[in-house]
Amino acid sequence: MIKMIKPIVNISKVIEPYNTVIVGFNGVLSEGNGVKSEAVEALIQMKRAGRHIVLLSNTALRVSSLINCLHENKLPVAVFDAVVTAGEILHYKFKARQGEFAAIGSNYYKIGDARDKGVFAGLDYQPAEDISRADFIYMDAAAKQSDVIEDYLPTLEHAAGMGIPLVCAGNDTSSYKDGEICLAPGAVAEQYAVLGGKIITVGKPDAKIIAYALDGIPDVRKENVLIIGDNIATDIKGANLLGVSSALISKGVHVNFLGEGYIPDVAKTRELATNFDAYPDFVISNLRW
Structure with a gap:
């Protein structure tokens, strides 16, 4: 059965079943030259609506450094229930010297x-x-x-x-x-x-990393988790591996393929999904409420 990919303009139209939202940083909240104001507003509205929000990034920055970056860009850090980075996890893997390390x-x-x-x-x-x-x-x-x-x-x-x-x-x-x-x-x-x-x-798409990011969130059920990211090979693949819903940002790392349309191109999204064997539930041009 082919998974349906639904194009959306506003995340508010599909947020109802989800009480926990995981968002990426690059391509979702930031383009490298500051944060996206409509994405910040979406986070604020999701928080007001009672959602748990986790920031999970593949950045090498430690959590404290990423939080400093958020402060510098006037992003309200209080909207996040947890902040997790690949750099922080890697630090502790180096420290523990277990397994591959x-x-x-x-x-x-x-x-x-x-x-x-x-x-x-x-x-x-x-x-x-x-x-x-x-x-x-x-x-x-x-x-x-x-x-x-x-x-x-x-x-x-x-x-x-x-x-x-x-x-x-x-x-x-x-x-x-x-x-x-x-x-x-x-x-x-x-x-x-x-x-x-x-x-x-x-980092993502390792499902164990995503599960770790959810550790501090109470009463987490997979059917109530939504991952929002711009990378189909990491964010969306990770969501698929964990068995949770996902929304792909089309005007992110795949913008050259998916285009810059306000309403995302579903046919192109499906082609991309097939190429990577990673299927989002939704596609949205940018995170907006």
């Missing part, structure tokens, strides 16, 4: 964005200036918005030859910033896997 070593070679996002803060890990001294490579964002995968190939080929793993914050292969579609760590991870390298990624 048990024998990962302590020296990392950072590629992409050189800025420190606090993932290793207070932990016994050291940056290596020379990749030959690294136990693993780490990436949490591209160095610049114009980066392409070829920029990273020499380093990836060298690391694959060394047999060391690549750890990424987030699984997104692209992100929507300042109206442009930009390279994201997930694409680098995919390329490293093609080269035979081992990859460790943390």
Whole structure:
């Protein structure tokens, strides 16, 4: 049976069955150059209507840093019952040194964005200036918005030859910033896997991550949860894996394919969904009440 995808203009028209809403940050609340005012208003109205709201982002930022970012952009943090980031989860995975992280070593070679996002803060890990001294490579964002995968190939080929793993914050292969579609760590991870390298990624679409984000919400039932995101491969796929409803933002990371129409193109959305085997219940051009 083919799942129906319903185009909507206002989230208020379908919110009634859902008492818990999970929203992404990039592409939903932000485009990289500030927050979307109508999305903020939608959050406020959902909160007034008694909904629990969770912000779940694949950003490498720690929760405190993301909250600071929200404050700087005048977004009312009080609307959120919980804020969870891939960076925060990754920090504690590095700290616990269990599972895939048990024998990962302590020296990392950072590629992409050189800025420190606090993932290793207070932990016994050291940056290596020379990749030959690294136990693993780490990436949490591209160095610049114009980066392409070829920029990273020499380093990836060298690391694959060394047999060391690549750890990424987030699984997104692209992100929507300042109206442009930009390279994201997930694409680098995919390329490293093609080269035979081992990859460790943390974030959506891992259903365990989404379930963790819901831990503090009382009386959660899957039929009452709605995930709103702009990435079909992470947000919508994660919703499908967990067995909850989802709404895809069409004017986000997939805008070049789905178009900029106020009313989303359902045929294009279905084509995208089929390509990724990830099906939203709803498609909306931007989050608005």
